[in-house]
Amino acid sequence: MTGTVPDAEQFLTLVARLQAEEPRLSAIQAGLLAAASLGIAHDSRTFARHLGLAHALVLRELNALAERGDRLSIETRDARTMRTHYILPGKT
Numbered sequence: 001m002t003g004t005v006p007d008a009e010q011f012l013t014l015v016a017r018l019q020a021e022e023p024r025l026s027a028i029q030a031g032l033l034a035a036a037s038l039g040i041a042h043d044s045r046t047f048a049r050h051l052g053l054a055h056a057l058v059l060r061e062l063n064a065l066a067e068r069g070d071r072l073s074i075e076t077r078d079a080r081t082m083r084t085h086y087i088l089p090g091k092t
Helices: 008-021 027-038 044-051 055-068
Strands: 073-077 084-087
Touching: 008 027, 027 044, 027 055, 027 084, 044 055, 044 084, 055 073, 055 084
Parallel strands: none
Antiparallel strands: 073 084
8 A cells, every 4th residue: 555544435435436437347447446546556466455356356357447548557567476557547
């Protein structure tokens, strides 16, 4: 986690809003976007750990979202651990 403890209500509200705006987003995909936006997580392992999800499941959803190319971009992948760092468009 980066910095402060995230506000769970704020995170869940943003996930719900993202899914309402774009119904084809899965809950995990919306969560990945919300986590990046709120500074909670910018990599797959951190996101999986914070939410208690299997890393393989997070990777599948992250890759599906990245393939669309409009919501987030893959920055780097660690070949050994499969940790995948991602960013939102316009963020550095």
